[in-house]
Amino acid sequence: MNRTGVLIVISGFSGAGKGTLMKRLMECYDNYALSISMTTRAPRPGEENGVHYFFVDKETFEKTIAEDGLIEYASYCGNYYGTPRAYVENCLSEGKDVILEIEIQGACKIREKYPDAVLVFVTPPDGAELEKRLSGRGTETDEVIRTRLQRAIEEAEGIENYDYIVVNDELDRCMEDIHAIVRAAGCRMKESVSRIESISDELSSYLKGEKE
């Protein structure tokens, strides 16, 4: 049976542990493909081109926009971030469930273009835990942390746009929640309604005596 994959958008508070979650999901199940974003921001230490992001210059990014090569893009803190179209659409047509880790602006654009996409928001259990995680990284200044907290508040304002909220209090439980959400999405009525119609037709033929 050649099913189309599910498109999953994962967003959430900075510091909610999205990266670790996605990594764990990819380790445990083989039906997922993780989309790699294109960005004009500079790589952070340890980030690799083609692994964490496709790092490109502004000119290349804008050329890709012009060629309709991105399914969504947004600018944030003076840099572009976008999702290359080809990889996502190829994986979906191969039946892979494709994960996009993007923020609220992008998530809303995805919903417009792909109404069947599933939008998941990841949150730590509470605000104190979130503050702790953001401060705990130890690599950011107080000002950056405050900017992130401000940004988190803004992110939360779009929460009604999401289909699901998963609480990342325990990594594997949270990962299994996401996996269940994707599995359920594959069972949505629209995915199989044609099967039911064809069973009905078959039964009708049988009742009319057209077949034994």
Place this chain on the structure above:
Amino acid sequence: MNRTGVLIVISGFSGAGKGTLMKRLMECYDNYALSISMTTRAPRPGEENGVHYFFVDKETFEKTIAEDGLIEYASYCGNYYGTPRAYVENCLSEGKDVILEIEIQGACKIREKYPDAVLVFVTPPDGAELEKRLSGRGTETDEVIRTRLQRAIEEAEGIENYDYIVVNDELDRCMEDIHAIVRAAGCRMKESVSRIESISDELSSYLKGEKE
């Protein structure tokens, strides 16, 4: 965390194996409660009162209707079938996920009264398989089988009312689909939106310097 349970309606073609599925689900997971219907039809061989159904007379059934003691009821082939309210609502408030195995008429009534209920339709993989299963029971006359096939066609006409369709080609895979659907339902945005709002408030207080 005191979550309210999920109300799950399971319908599907006669012969789709719903009974076996429910039994397997109850064996494998302990978060479920299976609602027992009340009916005025006579018990079949092997059916026990309080296990398969609550078998009552017409007068008792109509008294229960008058007392608003059923969350839905319908009549089918000259008999009443209904879902007693108390058991369902007690289990839900205890956080149990409650399964109702009812047909399309009842499912639509549940959807009206419990908009958050999840409606799942179970189907065999194809019409030939369904005919085989219905005939294969060996306990029914040709006429009964034809009536069931006719009924199956009618059931399928309400398919757009369901949220999910699960294909019962392999028992455990299908059971895990249903379990994923219920798990996902517990993560729906509405279930946790208040958590996000309270995190936002906490972060705002922090930024305003009202707490450290």
